[in-house]
Structure formats: C-alpha cells, structure tokens
Amino acid sequence: MTAAALAARELRRFVVNPVLLLAAAFTAWATVTTPRAITEIDTANWYVAVFLGGFGMMATFWLTRSMRGSEPVAGVTPTTLPVRTAALCTVAVVPFLYSVLLLIGFLHFYPIGDRIYGAFSSPTQAAVLVGQFVVPSLGGSLLGVALGRWVRFPGAAFVLFLLLFGWGNLVTLPSLSHPDSTAATALRLFAPFSFFTFAGNGPDVTTWRGSPWFFLGWQLALCTIAVLVALLRDAEGRVRSRVIRALATTLALAVILLVLAVNGGFAQAVHA
C-alpha cells in the first residue's frame, strides 16, 4: 500500500470521526451566532482554534490510537511505521481547509482594515488572522497525532486540551495589566495561540506588543516539531538520526522565532 493510499484511507476514517464532526458543527454554530457588530476580533476569533485545533487534536489522537484497528490491513504491507505516521499527519488538511473557509467567511463580515483589528498594517492584520484561524487548526491535529504515537493513556488528549486552554487564559492575563512589559509579552506569546489586541468591550482597541509575523513562524515551527516528534516514534537507522537532527534544528529555530516575535512589532502597546 502506498503512502498516498494510506493517507486516503486515514482521511476517510478521519472525516467520519464523531469528535471532528462535533467540532465542525460547534464551529459553524459559533460562527452563525457571533454578533455582526463587535468592537474587537477577540470576540470572534478564538473558537476556531479551540474547536478545530483543540477538538481536532482529540480526534486525531483517537484516530492514531485506533491504528491498531488498521493493523489487519496496514500491518502486512511493506510500509514503515514513519510512513504510516506521515499518512496520519495528512488528515490535518481537513481542519486546515475548513479553517481557511471560515477565515474567508470571517473576512466577508469583518474586512481587513476595520478598526477592530487594532493599529496593525493590513498585511499584519492578515498574519494575525492566519495565526488565529488557520495554523492552530493545522497544529492541533498534528499535535494529536504526536500525542497518540507516544502516549498510551486514553485521556491524554482532553487533559492536554484543557491544560492548553487554561494556559492560554493564564498567559493572557499579565498583558491586560502590564501591556508594555516584555516579560508579559513573552509569556503571552509562549503558547500555540495568542491574542494581539484587547478592547474589553469598550470603544478603544489596545494593540499589544509582539510581531504577528514571527509568531506565525513560531506556530509553524511548533507544527513541524509535532510532525517530527510523531515520526520519531519507532523510526530506525538513518531515518531516526535524520529526524533527530531536523528536530534539533527546528527547536532552535522555534526559540529564535519566539524571541523575534516578542521583540518585534510595536515597542509599546498602542491605544487607539
């Protein structure tokens, strides 16, 4: 069985996963019920990451753990486990494409350049949205595969989801009280998802520090790390050493991108 055929098989299993279907339904519902008149994008931009990224992670974790179900078919083929893991990773394209569609719909109602996006330039506003809609949807699913390949505990996905959700709440807090602080900015960006503006339901939007472009790079590095960690499981010989080398390089790159994200953007929070 070729990698493409395996990927197609995993895709067919993934699109009927109840958790993914629930995530898709919840995302659609949240999209429909979001008020059209909002003062900041933070009212409407987080649920895609939570549902497609978070629930997507639970779905791919489930899919990966159920690889044993595929054993009668896939186990007898001369396909290595890393190739099968790579095939599993391709299912992340489903929440990725769905989030792209949602982003297009979002831009229809809240076009780039609107004051709800804060003081960023138009291309940077687009980077903020891609980092809040598309990349978390892709990364969550990839993280689920990595988790499923390494952790046997069946509740690992929802525990990690709740911890990440709580972490996201926790690290945003210091930026509310200390918007100009570098430490608060670093803490806020040390997460797979981050807000870049705050209005507190008032008319004025505060644009926080940090570079959305480099943050996008940090998120993509996290996605790459998730894929490499998943591939590392049961990789042998030259493949294993290549994956380890790539992992080390990506980790170093992720750190650099995080530092650049913290120090890029506005020197101070901008109130407008």
Add this chain to the structure above:
Amino acid sequence: MMVRSMLRAGAWPAVLVISGAAVLMGGCGVAFPATATALLPIAFTLLAAAAAFVLDEPASLVVDVTPTGPARRTGIRAVALLAPLGAGAALLLAGALRGLTLLWAPTALALAGNVVLGFAVACVARTRTGEPGPRASGAVVLVLLVPTLLPAVARRVSTFPPGGDGLSSNAVWWSVLVAGGAAVAVSVSGRLPGLR
C-alpha cells in the same frame, strides 16, 4: 480483604494523574485570582473526567461473574471518588485562605455536581463495558465544555457561579445531582439492558 483488592485493582494512575492536572490548573487559578473563574471550571471539568475512571475494571470478565453484586462493587469503587473530591476541596480551601471572592456554597455544589456527573456516566457505561473511563471521561469533558465554549449556550446556561441571566449553576448542578443519583441507582440495580 476483598475491599482492599478491589480498590487496588482500580485505575488509580488515571484518577490521580487527572486529579493532579486539575490541582495544577486550579492552583494557578487560586494563585492568580483574576483567572480563578476561568481556571476553576477547567479544574472541575478535569475532576469530572477523573471520576469517570474510578469504575474501570481491566479484569471485568472475571470480576463480573463473581457473586459480588454491582451495587457492592460500585460502592467499594466509589471510595476512589475521594481523590477528585479531595483535590477539589483542597482547591476551595486554598482559595478561601487566599481570599478569593467566590460564592462558596454554589462553588462547592458545582464541584460535587461535576464529580457526580463523571461518576454517573461511568456507572451507566459500566453496564456495557469493563473499562468505561476513556469514553465516559471524553463524553463528560465534551458536555461540560459546551457551556464554557459556545457563547450561545453560555448565555442560557451557567455551570460555574455566579453565572449570567440564564439557568443558574445551582439549578444545573442540583438537577445533575438528582439525575446522576438516579442513574447510579438504576445502573447498579441491574435494570439497565446489557448489565454485566
């Protein structure tokens, strides 16, 4: 002797790891009071998930044919609920000592309701499978997350005090306690189809 061996066979690692994660999350909420109303519900959700693992019985094929009835087995295993309940109580105590301004009675009710919900779902699922924990905990987490994550539901139902204009958290959790108690009673009585 039997009580001790039944307790020893429980899914303690799962219960303790998830309860530990809840303490970590809730502890951050206590340490940083501004996040308490966001992090304590997450901690309680984790405690509900931990409670869903207490009835896991890897040797169910053997255990279920012993003369010990489901009521007695469930009663013994319910002792393990002390782990999530104790973790939640410790969080509330720490919050009180830290001076958090929470509505303590409704918050304690929410804690009890979360744990009972997890346990009740596990009891019902235990009539069909020997290890209901993974599925039951996943289902409980998804159900509990809905009012937190969906603004349209959050406006109508509160699961953590003080809540909004809709159904209060007290009403939700009293209903859960009553329904959960009934579900546990029915499932251990052997009246559910497929009871082992």
